[in-house]
Amino acid sequence: MRSTALLATLAVGALSVALPHTSEDVQLPLVIWHGLGDDFEREGLAQVAELAEETNPGTYVHLIHLADTGSGDRSATFFGNVTEQIELVCEQLAADPILSTAPAINALGFSQGGQFLRGYIERCNAPPVHNLVTFGSQHNGISEFESCKYNDWICNGAEALLRSGRWTSFAQSRVVPAQYFRDPRELDLYLANSNFLADINNEREAKNETYKKNLASLNKFAMFMFEDDTVAVPKESALFAEVNSTTGEVTALQDREIYQEDWLGLKQLDKAGRLDFKTTPGQHMRLSEEVLRDAFKEYFGPLEDNWRTPSLIVQRGS
Numbered sequence: 530m531r532s533t534a535l536l537a538t539l540a541v542g543a544l545s546v547a548l549p550h551t552s553e554d555v556q557l558p559l560v561i562w563h564g565l566g567d568d569f570e571r572e573g574l575a576q577v578a579e580l581a582e583e584t585n586p587g588t589y590v591h592l593i594h595l596a597d598t599g600s601g602d603r604s605a606t607f608f609g610n611v612t613e614q615i616e617l618v619c620e621q622l623a624a625d626p627i628l629s630t631a632p633a634i635n636a637l638g639f640s641q642g643g644q645f646l647r648g649y650i651e652r653c654n655a656p657p658v659h660n661l662v663t664f665g666s667q668h669n670g671i672s673e674f675e676s677c678k679y680n681d682w683i684c685n686g687a688e689a690l691l692r693s694g695r696w697t698s699f700a701q702s703r704v705v706p707a708q709y710f711r712d713p714r715e716l717d718l719y720l721a722n723s724n725f726l727a728d729i730n731n732e733r734e735a736k737n738e739t740y741k742k743n744l745a746s747l748n749k750f751a752m753f754m755f756e757d758d759t760v761a762v763p764k765e766s767a768l769f770a771e772v773n774s775t776t777g778e779v780t781a782l783q784d785r786e787i788y789q790e791d792w793l794g795l796k797q798l799d800k801a802g803r804l805d806f807k808t809t810p811g812q813h814m815r816l817s818e819e820v821l822r823d824a825f826k827e828y829f830g831p832l833e834d835n836w837r838t839p840s841l842i843v844q845r846g847s
């Protein structure tokens with residue numbers, strides 16, 4: 530009954546998805562940002578949206594897109610200035626009558642869509658994100674560019690630009706994967722030139738406190754790594770770890786400066802039990818329905834109507 534009522538409310542353009550004073554549970558909307566080479570019109574994405582709706586009835590799903598056509602949206606996964614793309618998404622979500630009036634939204638990022646959603650949270654977060662789940666995302670960047678497996682001019686074009694100069698302002702303003710390229714062997718070049726990742730990870734000297742505050746405001750941030758990922762290199766970037774490409778040594782997030790000095794609020798989240806590190810079998814983005822369904826149940830389920838009240842920590846005798 531509850532979900533039927535909510536759907537009916539959504540159908541009339543719901544000025545509020547659910548007000549905190551109602552006695553109903555709240556089913557937050559879900560936004561999904563797809564990965565490289567994908568587009569919002571793909572059948573697979575529609576199936577994910579359907580599964581989200583089926584797992585948590587009443588979920589309003591919005592597929593983030595950077596163009597009105599599938600081909601334009603796909604092209605934007607390779608080409609564009611990520612800063613401008615995030616600005617566009619901030620406008621897109623804020624302009625959606627359901628998302629913008631919801632008390633909060635949940636967010637699901639596939640591959641590069643995951644670090645871009647993190648960028649949305651850090652820079653805009655209006656509407657605010659409740660839970661963020663990322664699959665195979667490159668939170669600590671990539672140290673190799675994905676090779677084009679197909680005879681695909683868009684992908685080949687992007688790859689050629691990357692080879693010809695990843696740190697040029699040309700690549701940094703136009704080629705999407707260049708903007709999250711991060712090889713620990715050339716950290717200085719990265720810090721000096723990275724248009725997106727170095728900024729969003731607060732790795733430069735001047736830290737943006739808003740980024741930290743916004744990210745730390747998440748209820749849950751769950752990162753999934755694909756165990757057999759050979760596409761996104763290094764795969765451990767999905768868990769915000771750093772890999773020495775010479776020795777293969779992995780430094781876990783908790784052992785890194787970004788965490789220990791808490792440039793991003795990740796330590797704060799972790800200490801509060803709000804940061805989840807997950808692994809899932811298989812190659813990059815080979816997601817089973819079961820894995821998705823479990824994640825949707827765990828992170829995108831309905832909330833009690835008093836969800837915004839922090840759980841009471843009763844301190845006795847102090």
Ligand SMILES: *[C@@H]1O[C@H](CO)[C@@H](O)[C@H](O)[C@H]1NC(C)=O
Pocket residue numbers: 651652653737738739740
């Ligand atoms: C920090 O980020 C916010 C959100 O993008 C921005 O409005 C602000 O200007 C930034 N602050 C600094 C010091 O760069």
Ligand SMILES: *[C@@H]1O[C@H](CO)[C@@H](O)[C@H](O)[C@H]1NC(C)=O
Pocket residue numbers: 610611612613698701702724
């Ligand atoms: C990307 O776009 C932003 C916003 O328009 C701009 O400030 C920045 O300089 C651009 N980045 C590059 C590398 O051109």
Ligand SMILES: *[C@@H]1O[C@H](CO)[C@@H](O)[C@H](O)[C@H]1NC(C)=O
Pocket residue numbers: 713714773774775776
């Ligand atoms: C990788 O490990 C080797 C051996 O410990 C070390 O000499 C090198 O500086 C490390 N590379 C980076 C980028 O930290």
